Structure formats: C-alpha cells, structure tokens
Amino acid sequence: MLAAAIQPLNLNVSTPIDAPSPARAGMAASAVDVRDVTYRYGDRVALDALTLDVPAGAVFGLLGPNGSGKSTLLSLLIGRREPASGSVQVLGAPLSARLRARLGVVFQEPSLDSNMTVRETMALQARLFSLPRAEARRRTDMLLERVGLADRAGAMTPTLSGGMKRRLELARALVTKPDLILLDEPTLALDPDSRQRLWQHLLEANAEGCTLLLATNDVYEAERYCRSVALLDRGRLVAQGTPAELKHDLRRDAVRIEWKGDPAPEAAAMRSWPGVGGVRVAGSTTHVTVDEASPFLTRLFQSSGDRVSGVRIEESTLEDVYFQLVGHGITPRADGDAQPEEGA
C-alpha cells in the first residue's frame, strides 16, 4: 500500500515554473543536475537513485522531513561528500574547487567565528574567494547596508542577535556574488520578523540572477517562497513541481477537528469514508483531507458530533500533498500541523 502511495505524482514537470528570475549571462540552463545519485551512510541509504533538475534562476525547495536526504544532497553539491553512484553537475559542470567559487552556502547550524567582527567575517570570505579588495569593500558595504548590519560592522559576532547572525551569514554568502546559493534550513529558529527579512534579502539576490536551492522541512516556507519544490522521502524524489502543480491532484479541502478525548477510534473509522484522503492524528487533533468539506462535516456531526469540540476548514498545503503521497507528515509538531506565522 505504502509503496503504491509513494509513486511519483503524474505531474507535468516539463512545464516551465512560473516566472523564474533571469539567469546570469553564461549560466547553464540547469543550476543543479543530479542523475541517479545514491549515497549511503554505512548501510543506511541517504539518497536512493535521486534524479533532480534545478533550473537556473529558480527559487527551488527541497522539502521533506529530517532524514529525507536534503542536507546530504547539499553536502554533495558543495563537494563534502562523493556519491556512491550517479552524477552531479553544478552550474553545468562536474563539481570542482574552481566551481565552488561560484557557490554560496548558508549552513543549517551557525557558522560564525566568535573572534571576528562583522566586517572581518565578510573580509575573510572575500579573501578566501580571491575577490579584489576594492570590490570586496564595495560589496561588503552594500550588503551590510542591505541586511541592516551597516551600523554593526565593527561588532564582534557573539554580540549579534540570532536574526542578525543569520543575516550576516547570508551577506557572507552573497559577498562573492555567487550564481547559486545553497541554503540548509536558513530560517530555522528565527522569529517571524527575522524570517521575513531574510527572505526579502534572498529574493532580492534571486532577482539579480542568483539561483536559490533551499532545503527545508517548513511547508509554509516552501509554499510561500519557492517557485518549484521537490518532495523527498528517504532519499527518493516523491514529486516535483510548482506548489500549485503539486496540490492540483490533491483532495481539495483540509479539515482540522479538535476532539474531547482520544480521537483514534473516529480517525480509524473516517479512513473508510467516501471522499476522505489522508487522516493524521496528533494529540487530540485530527487533520483530514477530503474531496468536499460539506458532506464530510455532515457525516462527522451525525456520527460523532458530541465528541467534537471544534472544527476548522483550512486550505490544503504541501504537507497534505506529502502525507497523501508518502503516508506520513513532514514536520512532527506537538499541535498537529500548526503553520508558522508570517511576520507582521
């Protein structure tokens, strides 16, 4: 059953993604071209014959739960790991040290030197990438201004807030004017305001022709900002397309039900109801995707109305798509499937 559910969606992925930013002159059509790549950690398969194409100029999301192979793929793309089989091309060529000069990376974990100032952090990156000094100074000034750190240029990095550190890491990745930026959950643990500001800077970079490849397990972020998304599960590509394409074949409505007690018996019964897609249980909440909400709700209140404490009809998300395809969710959350809030 599960194997059948994991079959890739029959999406027309050859359809151009909507409005990719123009790629820079001389860039290959594909920013990342991964063919049949397999990678193992010992006996555990992290990437399983993965094939993926990231168009130049895209804002592309790798969406999947922890352990789905997102970070492993990014580490392959920066040359930290070698695939057991398959081929990886970045910016139209096999990865090489010279090619890494055209990449920017924002790691999932913090990656700042606590003994350096903001400006020194930028200067070191520029030097490592052989940027001429005048150009490095000009871009540093411009980027620090852009990410709101110009007045903190002389500050030691430990004195920055979490959001400022993330913006500095992004500015550092941008100082060398990369053609492709790899971002591993860049907004993890950021407050909504910092998250929105970071995305604003990322989209500015994309508008200037820089391809963004983002690994995330944040459904909202993938749906809100990525023009194309690849859903990964245990190192395999489950589906790829624009968020709209991915949701196209999904049952239309998502209903969230709060129960007065254990929802397990009702959840089990609902799975056999006509028009019901995925049924997810988290605590006292059930999240159900249905063809149409009205008949479902009628039946719900007829059968278990006295046990229901609240109902909310929501727009379907990529989490629902993922659940329908794979049989489990992306982000285990205490409250079921609460969406991160966008900043004011």
Add this chain to the structure above:
Amino acid sequence: MSQIEAVAALLARDLRSFFRSRSQLYSSVLFPLMLLAILGTGVNDGLDPKNITDYVTFLTPGMIVMTALFSSTFSSASYYQDRDSGILKVFLASPHSQRVVLLGKTLSSVVIGVAQALLVLAVAAAIPAIHFQWQYGVAQSVALTVFSIVLLNLFLSGLGQLLASRIRSMQGFHLVMNLVLFPFLFFSGAFFPLHDLPEWLKLLGRVNPLSYGVDMMHLALYADGSDGYFGLPLDFAVLTLLAVGVFYVGTSRGVNPDR
C-alpha cells in the same frame, strides 16, 4: 596565487584570534618564565646538582621546547573551536582544498609557536642569572636556536593537526596530547641531562623527537663543547625529517567538519 592568498587569510585570522585572547598570550610566555624562576632556582640552589653548574641556564632550552609544545597543543585545539563554531565548514566550502585550509591553520600554529618561543628566548637572554655560552658565536647560536624552534614547531603543529583531525572531542585530544607529549618532554633532556641516565631511559631519550630539539638548543645556548650530546648533524637530520614528514602528513589527512 589564490591558494597562497587563502593560506595567508587563514593565517592572519588565527593570529588575530590569538592576539585577541589575552590570557593565552600572556600565560604562554609567563608560564615558562615562572618555571625557570621557580624550578630553576629551586633545583639549582636547593638540590645543587653535581653535574650541572648552572641549572637555570641548562633549563632554558627545555622551557623553550615546552613553550613550543604548549603552543602547538593550544593552537591545534583551535581546530575544535572552528569545527564546533561551524566556521570550518565555511572554509571547506570555499574554492580551496582541505589541504590548503589545513595548511593555513597549521602554519598559524607554527608562527604562533615560533613567536612565543622566541619571546621566551629573548626574555631569558636578558635575565642576568642566565648565562648563555653562545659557543658558536651569538649570531650562529641564535640562528641555530631559531632553526630548531621552527623545526620543532613544524613537527609539533603537524602532529597536533594530525591528532586533532582524528580525535573527535577536544577532551580526548588534550588527554592524548598530555599522555604522549609530557613523557616526551620529561625524557627529552629538558629537565636533566640524558647522558647520566640509566640505559633504558637513555634509549627512551634517543627515540624521543623532542630530545633532538633540546640537544640542538643546548649546544647553541648552554654547552661549551659537544661531548655527551647527539651533535648538530644528527639533530638537523632527525628534526628536519620529522618536521617535514609529520607536517606533510598532518596537513594531508581529511577532516570531518561535523561535530
């Protein structure tokens, strides 16, 4: 050229970090001088060793070697800070090989170690109670000392880097460095001459790489002859071989930037 620029950038960055760490800066120089004053005077006046006329001067080369030893240990441990802060990943994602990154880090360890050791030498030379013999002339003896300091630091920094890139935790690294290097220091001739020891201890001294650095410095600064010493040709040969070999291996091994 860009690789030299990268090595220079990493070197400058580590040096800046070192100079910003005041406690490390001061303690690295004050500790050997304090030992010279306390241990040197204590043994010289309290124990009155029969075969060493001026123990404080005798001890000075040993303290210089010890400075190089501590310095390389601390500098190599910065690998763990870089790994844990995540900055090592950033370096390894640059357009340079691991070798270039490790070369920059290891060279900074060498430069810091050499600078500290030379500072201890300079301060020791200015202390009236220390009487260097300068048996090859002052300039040649200083050159010999500097040369041995450089070779020792190349060896120790390469060894430190080699161990740091193999041992997962900083605690484990310090444990191994202490376990390996303290016995090396004790049986290097730094604290007592090797030629009066029992045969089995002499043997330990002969297979100890630090002995050749101490020997070269004793010849340059303390001795007024070469009887009882390994001699400069052997010191040169062993130190050069070890310095080049271990530094090369230490900067060649792969590193894992993940915690």
